[in-house]
Amino acid sequence: DAGVIQSPRHEVTEMGQEVTLRCKPISGHNSLFWYRQTMMRGLELLIYFNNNVPIDDSGMPEDRFSAKMPNASFSTLKIQPSEPRDSAVYFCASRRGGGRDTEAFFGQGTRLTVV
């Protein structure tokens, strides 16, 4: 398996623009997580899905952020409109077997820069 695949790897956009980050989890994994990493705040859990259903989105910073998982092999994280403070590395991770006592596999991340 190719692992968790995220795209794009790098994104530079202007303030106010819509940004869509994409994630393909490992086949057979039914839990998917979106994290954001910054120097100031570390690794923050934004939202996680189990069997394509959002379970906890309490980490989503504000309404400008939204995430979907239309099927077991694809998820998106959208920021609209984007702001400079959204600049960070965004990671997607997936886990199998409902997530309990299993390891998370991370993608390589998307480095977002909002100017």
Place this chain on the structure above:
Amino acid sequence: SQQGEEDPQALSIQEGENATMNCSYKTSINNLQWYRQNSGRGLVHLILIRSNEREKHSGRLRVTLDTSKKSSSLLITASRAADTASYFCATDAGSGFKTIFGAGTRLFVKA
């Protein structure tokens, strides 16, 4: 908010020495995991210890868990320059699968 907090924030040692990193957390957990992150890369899982376990080994890694003190330690023996990375503890708590990461320890191993 972060569940786990690592100590120290940064650690610099010579190759061949042992490196010990500590993690404290706040609530009851189902398990605790340690991950490694090389600069600019995604996190890689190292080891998972369940709440009913006290110690676990994997190669040069040794993890302990003290649920009464809500703390864990990661020991890397005979460190190598290639061990230079950031190390994070993460906890699963409650009935869901919410995994919360600490702030991490930056380890630098000098050749």
